[in-house]
Amino acid sequence: MQPDFSAASRCSESLQMIYDAYFATLNIQKSGSNAYMLAPSAGEGGFHRLRTFSGLQICYSDYQYHRRFTNRFQSKEPMVEIQFNFSGERHIHIGGKDRTLDRGTSALLLMEDIDVRFTLPNQERHQSFSLGVPVSLFNFAVAQAAGREENHFRKLLDVSEFQKIHLSFRSPEQELVKRMIHDVCQPMRSMLLVEGTAYELLDRMIQQLFGHESLPEGLSAADVRKLSLAHGILESRYASPPSLLELAKEIGLNDYKLKLGFKQCYGTTVFGFIRKVRMERAMELLHNGEANVTEAALTVGYRNVSAFSQTFRQTYGVSPSEVKKYY
Structure with missing residues (x-):
């Protein structure tokens, strides 16, 4: 070569x-x-x-x-x-x-x-x-x-x-x-x-x-690349993410390997990662004054504002309305 x-x-x-x-x-x-x-x-x-x-x-x-x-x-x-x-x-x-x-x-x-x-x-x-x-x-x-x-x-x-x-x-x-x-x-x-x-x-x-260096147990290099693709899909489509089965089909892995492999590679579950990305985006919207609480909830994929507020408080220790009021 x-x-x-x-x-x-x-x-x-x-x-x-x-x-x-x-x-x-x-x-x-x-x-x-x-x-x-x-x-x-x-x-x-x-x-x-x-x-x-x-x-x-x-x-x-x-x-x-x-x-x-x-x-x-x-x-x-x-x-x-x-x-x-x-x-x-x-x-x-x-x-x-x-x-x-x-x-x-x-x-x-x-x-x-x-x-x-x-x-x-x-x-x-x-x-x-x-x-x-x-x-x-x-x-x-x-x-x-x-x-x-x-x-x-x-x-x-x-x-x-x-x-x-x-x-x-x-x-x-x-x-x-x-x-x-x-x-x-x-x-x-x-x-x-x-x-x-x-x-x-x-x-x-x-x-x-x-290469052929050590990989997470049970995963090939091709699996790791597919899981990285899944990570990118969830990151860009967090507001309306595919289901676990839809995501598995899209990247070419079975849902069992997707669930286990994602946790091995990224230290969190698929749904935990979606929640993390949603909360970070919501904090940005509120911090920069780009949306009120309801608008932020809808933008990041929550239909229930109460559920959004509860998850936000669990993540950051403050309510979204407090962030909005402060900034």
Whole structure:
């Protein structure tokens, strides 16, 4: 399995243009060779961004907007990104669906021909690290791990324009990310070491999904990918989720393996996860003044406002009306 160097060059330039276009939608100003700061009127903090020799895009973000910030981004080109979200939430609307990039999570994102709207809550610190990967390099890395050569990007994305696959963020990966954040923020750095660390991180994340390392008991790598697909479906359709049987059929697993596997992979049940996403979205609506209690309940999928209020209090220790009154 040999890499296609001409394709790699084209994909590298394409990824560079995608990142350039995205950064152009932000209210930022350049403050160094690889540093960008938010305009003082917009907020505090900023971004550090590097491009490696092989075309990897490395970006560390640490910022906070004074006011709720929304930006729109469009791109026809294919894109792969591994993202680690440390604090703050980003809400995105893509393909007619609302999705959330939760704090404390990591995910593999695949996109092509997208029109996406990002929304960031006001007065909330957002910290994240992302590794943009040229599609040709992604296909090569997956082929090495899976033992077969094909267009893995196309197979995973299928007919959709966006795919989010959840990843585990374990101690070894955390140490690699911590090292890269330190290096990307330094004016003097060894780009060879930075690129080497980036490759090690990429390999570890790819091995999670396509390699033969230890998996949850009773689950194959294909099962884990299907469960990640289920996670994404529930996250985007939380207001009107499919039944357990419908979801099992949609992802290609039986309902027994779906129930057990989801708990093994994500530490909660399918219904527990739906409740979590609903409550987080409701809190956002109330916190930002976008809805009253009844509107928030209906928006996140509750027909009974009393049941919604009871679940909200159990989750946050306060009633939704108290949150609405405070904000």
